[in-house]
Amino acid sequence: MAKANGEIVIKKYANRRLYNTGTSTYVTLEDLAKMVKKGEEFTVQDAKSGDDITHSVLTQIIFEQESKTGNTLLPISFLRQLISYYGDQMQMVVPSFLEHSMKAFTEQQVQMREQMTKAFGETPLTKNLQAPIQLMEEQVKRNTEMFHQAMQMFSPFLGADSPKEPKKAEAKDIDELKEQLRTLQSKLDNL
Numbered sequence: 001m002a003k004a005n006g007e008i009v010i011k012k013y014a015n016r017r018l019y020n021t022g023t024s025t026y027v028t029l030e031d032l033a034k035m036v037k038k039g040e041e042f043t044v045q046d047a048k049s050g051d052d053i054t055h056s057v058l059t060q061i062i063f064e065q066e067s068k069t070g071n072t073l074l075p076i077s078f079l080r081q082l083i084s085y086y087g088d089q090m091q092m093v094v095p096s097f098l099e100h101s102m103k104a105f106t107e108q109q110v111q112m113r114e115q116m117t118k119a120f121g122e123t124p125l126t127k128n129l130q131a132p133i134q135l136m137e138e139q140v141k142r143n144t145e146m147f148h149q150a151m152q153m154f155s156p157f158l159g160a161d162s163p164k165e166p167k168k169a170e171a172k173d174i175d176e177l178k179e180q181l182r183t184l185q186s187k188l189d190n191l
Contacts, residue, residue, distance in 0.1 A: 008040060010045070032044075101146075
């Protein structure tokens with residue numbers, strides 16, 4: 001594939017078609033999503049102006065993924081909180097915090113997979129999922145607490161009542177994770 005500065009270049013034309021200049025083929029947003037999952041770096045450029053529009057195209061991919069699957073990654077409480085930071089003094093801090101959090105989550109995901117493999121390796125179908133559930137609960141709590149601490153540090157004028165609502169959302173998210181893991185355990189038991 002042709003690359004510019006080590007990255008694949010995708011051109012977006014006025015008719016909204018995406019063209020991979022390396023393979024000389026048209027691609028879809030789904031193709032770009034697959035490239036992201038494979039770890040392939042690419043840049044999307046407006047074919048006419050040459051502007052880098054990678055951010056908006058990646059955002060469009062997220063929107064399509066959230067729309068077409070029943071399993072969304074972004075809870076409503078998170079989306080509302082994120083939207084509230086636009087135009088706020090916190091807007092400058094949020095991107096680096098989210099990037100750091102996702103990097104830490106990715107690193108912890110490897111450890112979690114190892115622990116789950118170990119847990120399921122002992123008794124593949126009947127192993128209780130309580131330990132992995134607790135690990136995920138603890139991680140969600142730590143990440144949420146870290147986020148709130150960072151936000152309070154940069155915004156000391158938050159009201160005393162504001163931390164209560166995220167705790168409700170956090171509890172709901174944890175309950176949803178528990179239910180998903182119970183469903184997974186039930187499917188494994190049926191196997």
